[in-house]
Amino acid sequence: MEQDNIYLPYLMQIEKVTDEAPFVKTFRLKFSNEADAAAFNFKAGQFGEYSVFGEGESTFCIASSPTREGYIECTFRQAGRVTTALATLDAGDTIGFRGPYGNTFPIEAWYGKSLLFIAGGIALPPMRCVIWNCLDLREKFKDVTILYGARTVDDLVYKHELEEWKSRPDVNLVLTVDPGGETPDWKGEVGFVPTVLDKIAPKSQDTIAIVCGPPIMIKFTFPVLEKYGFPDDMVYTTLENRMKCGFGKCGRCNIGKVYVCKDGPVFTLQQMKQLPQEF
Amino acid sequence: MEIERKLLKRSSLERLVDMMRSDGNMIYAPQKKETQVVFDTIETFADMTEDYIVSNQSPKFVAFPKIEKILDFSISQEGIRQEGTQLAAFPPVVVLGCRPCDADGFDSLTAIFNWDYKDELYNERLKRTTLISISCAQKDDYCFCTSVKGHPGSTRGSDILLTRFDGGDYLAEIVTEKGKALTEKYAALFEADPGIEKDKFLAEVKPRFEVEGLVQKCMGMFEHPVWIEQSLRCIGCGACAYVCPTCACFDIQDEAAVSKGERIRCWDSCGFGLFTIHTSGHNPREVQSQRWRQRVLHKFSYMPERLGVIGCVGCGRCSRACPVDMNLSEHLINIAEV
Ligand code: SF4
Ligand code: SF4
Ligand code: FES
Numbered sequence: 001m002e003q004d005n006i007y008l009p010y011l012m013q014i015e016k017v018t019d020e021a022p023f024v025k026t027f028r029l030k031f032s033n034e035a036d037a038a039a040f041n042f043k044a045g046q047f048g049e050y051s052v053f054g055e056g057e058s059t060f061c062i063a064s065s066p067t068r069e070g071y072i073e074c075t076f077r078q079a080g081r082v083t084t085a086l087a088t089l090d091a092g093d094t095i096g097f098r099g100p101y102g103n104t105f106p107i108e109a110w111y112g113k114s115l116l117f118i119a120g121g122i123a124l125p126p127m128r129c130v131i132w133n134c135l136d137l138r139e140k141f142k143d144v145t146i147l148y149g150a151r152t153v154d155d156l157v158y159k160h161e162l163e164e165w166k167s168r169p170d171v172n173l174v175l176t177v178d179p180g181g182e183t184p185d186w187k188g189e190v191g192f193v194p195t196v197l198d199k200i201a202p203k204s205q206d207t208i209a210i211v212c213g214p215p216i217m218i219k220f221t222f223p224v225l226e227k228y229g230f231p232d233d234m235v236y237t238t239l240e241n242r243m244k245c246g247f248g249k250c251g252r253c254n255i256g257k258v259y260v261c262k263d264g265p266v267f268t269l270q271q272m273k274q275l276p277q278e279f
Numbered sequence: 280m281e282i283e284r285k286l287l288k289r290s291s292l293e294r295l296v297d298m299m300r301s302d303g304n305m306i307y308a309p310q311k312k313e314t315q316v317v318f319d320t321i322e323t324f325a326d327m328t329e330d331y332i333v334s335n336q337s338p339k340f341v342a343f344p345k346i347e348k349i350l351d352f353s354i355s356q357e358g359i360r361q362e363g364t365q366l367a368a369f370p371p372v373v374v375l376g377c378r379p380c381d382a383d384g385f386d387s388l389t390a391i392f393n394w395d396y397k398d399e400l401y402n403e404r405l406k407r408t409t410l411i412s413i414s415c416a417q418k419d420d421y422c423f424c425t426s427v428k429g430h431p432g433s434t435r436g437s438d439i440l441l442t443r444f445d446g447g448d449y450l451a452e453i454v455t456e457k458g459k460a461l462t463e464k465y466a467a468l469f470e471a472d473p474g475i476e477k478d479k480f481l482a483e484v485k486p487r488f489e490v491e492g493l494v495q496k497c498m499g500m501f502e503h504p505v506w507i508e509q510s511l512r513c514i515g516c517g518a519c520a521y522v523c524p525t526c527a528c529f530d531i532q533d534e535a536a537v538s539k540g541e542r543i544r545c546w547d548s549c550g551f552g553l554f555t556i557h558t559s560g561h562n563p564r565e566v567q568s569q570r571w572r573q574r575v576l577h578k579f580s581y582m583p584e585r586l587g588v589i590g591c592v593g594c595g596r597c598s599r600a601c602p603v604d605m606n607l608s609e610h611l612i613n614i615a616e617v
Contacts, residue, residue: 004399005363007349007531007544051542053352053359054535080558094359215561241563242555244531247396250547251528252555254573255563256501257581262395276501279563 006247009051009096010036015071017091020157021150023078024122025087026063028071032094041100042066044107044130045238045266048099049246050074050086058082059243061265062100063125065132072097075125075157101246102265105130105236107137110208114143118221120193120213121150124157126238126265127212131165138170143207145172147200149193149217152181174200194220204229211237215279222269232270239264239272239279255279280456282434284472287441287451291468293324298465299373304409307341308375309334318374327376329443332419333594337524338377342405343388346545349400349531353539366403373409380424380592382412382436384524390586391527400544409457412437413449418482421595423608426488429592431481444475487608488615490579490589496615497580501572505617509610510571512603517548519597519605525578525590528554549573575610 011032018026031037043066051057058080064073078087089095107130115134119127134141146165150156156175165173175188176196182188189196193213202209202225209230211221218237225235241260244250248262256276258264267275287295300306300322307318308327316331318338352361374381385405392398415422415431424430434440438458441449450473453459462469520526530547534540547554550570556562564570578590591607598606 004366004397004403005349006396006398007400007542008361008363011359011361051533053354053361053542054533054540056533056542057531083558096361240557242557244529248394249391249396249398249527250530251391251549251577252547254577254581256576257584278501278569 007098007245009049009057009098010040011094012072012097014089014091014093014095017089020075020159021155023087024075024155024157025078026073026075026158027086027089027095028064028073029095029097030071037070042072043100043104044133045104045126046100046102047126047246047265048074048097048101049243050076050082051096051098052082052085052089053096055082055085057096057098057244058086059246061126061129061238063128065129065136067133067136075122075128077122098246102261103263105133105210105266107133110134111140112206113141114203114207115141115145116202116207116209117144117146117148118193118197118209118211118213119146119148120217121155122157123212123214123238124148127210128158128161130210135168135171143172144170145174145200145202147174147176147193147197149176149178149189149196150181151178153177153183153186155181192220193217194224197221197224198227202228202230204231204234207234209235211235225269232273233268235269236266237269237272238266241279280454280459283453283459283462285451285453285462286470286473287449287468288470289447289449291470292441292449295465295468296321296324296375298468304371304373306373306375307338318377321375329376329413332415332417332422333378333380333596335596335600336522337384337594337596338374338381339384339388339524341372341374341408342385342401343392343527344404346543347400349542349544351539351541352535355538364400366399369404369407371407371409372404373411375411375413377410377412377437378415378594379412379431379433379435379437379440380429380594381524382410382440383424383429383433383592384436384594385410386436387525387582387588387590387592388527390582390588394586409439409461410437411439411441411458414440414442414477414480415482415484416443416480418484419595421598421606421608422482422484422593423487423595424593425484425486426608426611427490427589427591427593431484432477442477442480444473444480448473450475450477488612493611493615494579494583494589497576498584500580500614501576503617505614506572506575507568509605509613510568513550513567513571513605514603515550515552515567515570516602517550518600518602519574519607520548520550521546522596522600524592524594524596549577575614579611
């Protein structure tokens with residue numbers, strides 16, 4: 001009867017730890033149990049509850065793409081009790097994982113369109129999942145532009161992948177750091193994400209914009225997209241809220257009648273505008 | 280199924296308690312403990328009090344315990360082992376003397392625990408629980424069941440509803456298959472329909488507001504200043520949620536010694552400031568008025584719209600328990616009027 005316990009996590013082994021930026025790490029995780037691995041699948045945008053036994057659970061997205069089978073990855077910033085405990089772990093250690101939860105990016109519906117990814121700070125991980133998912137199906141899309149900004153050069157995560165995207169002729173990568181965050185040899189842009197977005201003057205025709213970042217960045221990015229004619233239902237974002245259960249029971253992630261853990265985390269700008277202002 | 284009516288003599292109820300207990304059931308009933316009436320296990324009928332309007336704490340804990348273990352874990356050289364709570368080990372439970380509103384409360388909880396993912400911890404406990412409610416002959420000013428589709432003699436949610444009539448014997452209304460199975464098992468105790476007029480033995484609770492209209496109105500009230508006015512004196516203690524038969528919000532925590540421990544699910548309250556706070560320090564419900572709004576709208580707008588049930592059964596416990604005298608039914612009337 002144990003399998004009926006929806007709170008029971010899978011056990012997963014850390015296969016690889018990557019230091020991304022100060023206090024930011026990526027874990028590659030494999031299921032400890034073969035049968036769990038075989039039964040598991042997820043889609044871009046979904047999240048899970050990661051746990052250190054004895055410390056508790058913490059919520060973050062699955063940062064790897066479903067097109068890369070056999071493992072999942074998560075990227076987290078060491079901030080609270082659980083992420084601090086996670087940060088002490090190494091390859092070979094075991095953690096708990098419940099998921100996947102939440103809705104997904106409707107990637108199939110985007111086939112034939114151009115994609116504009118806009119991410120800030122630690123919000124690249126949810127975006128990375130969908131970026132790789134789309135790049136692994138690259139022929140399905142027209143232009144792919146990635147605008148990514150962080151506070152400082154040091155804070156940019158996935159540095160190897162940024163190099164890879166930069167060298168791809170089929171990806172237009174624009175990197176920026178906040179004013180003052182640049183190093184002497186920095187070749188990217190300097191400026192906040194919304195400002196740089198305005199500078200690159202994105203074409204909205206047949207283009208899906210996906211925006212992930214801190215609330216303040218999102219707030220100032222939407223008007224720029226509006227200025228360039230992006231309709232609200234072509235702009236996607238993910239919302240975060242404090243979560244415990246991940247499946248609409250514990251009662252803390254809702255914004256009005258909308259449960260971020262069930263109805264989200266992926267929302268269009270159109271849906272966002274209908275939400276009460278409490279997030 | 281169609282409701283069957285039987286007579287359950289007081290002496291038979293006493294024997295029923297003894298027999299159910301010797302058959303391995305845990306029997307919870309209201310008991311006087313200091314100044315409170317609380318549900319706890321009884322050994323004989325005499326342990327139970329019949330002198331209460333509603334108990335201070337609701338009996339929801341039989342299916343949704345204050346602290347529910349999710350799993351045990353141990354950490355050793357060989358690695359981490361976890362074992363989920365064994366649902367099959369949950370004991371059979373009888374709740375005797377819950378009120379019709381309490382029984383109704385389980386419908387709200389069932390909706391929350393099953394609207395999408397099925398929560399078998401809750402379901403399995405409820406499945407093993409038989410609710411033998413006793414209808415209300417008394418009420419107080421806090422009761423407002425009839426404003427939220429309830430009634431002092433409502434059978435909804437109960438497996439068996441008892442109504443005490445002259446002389447202390449009971450009319451037993453057999454509501455569900457589970458109730459029927461119980462009366463068949465102890466068939467000798469249940470006699471032919473006493474043919475009494477039940478309504479004569481029920482408290483009269485006058486409706487105070489019209490709930491469909493209130494629910495409709497609440498859907499457009501998010502930005503209304505009423506939440507600020509009403510919540511100015513709320514201290515965010517969470518008592519209202521802990522006593523409420525329909526509040527289901529919870530937290531998940533690990534409790535551990537060095538190499539072993541357990542993960543638990545425990546009651547929480549949307550009235551607490553920390554309930555929604557992000558690790559970054561950002562809090563979408565920063566002030567008490569936002570938390571009060573969540574409490575009221577969750578019950579009277581979000582639940583009706585998403586789950587098709589009102590998240591309040593009008594038991595009045597929140598208002599009796601509130602240390603600063605927040606009165607829900609008065610606030611609801613106020614909301615209907617502003
Ligand atoms: S909100 Fe108050 S009156 Fe309504 S069910 Fe809960 S405790 Fe009872
Ligand atoms: S019991 Fe009263 S003071 Fe405490 S949280 Fe509820 S409404 Fe506020
Ligand atoms: S995380 Fe528990 S209800 Fe959404």
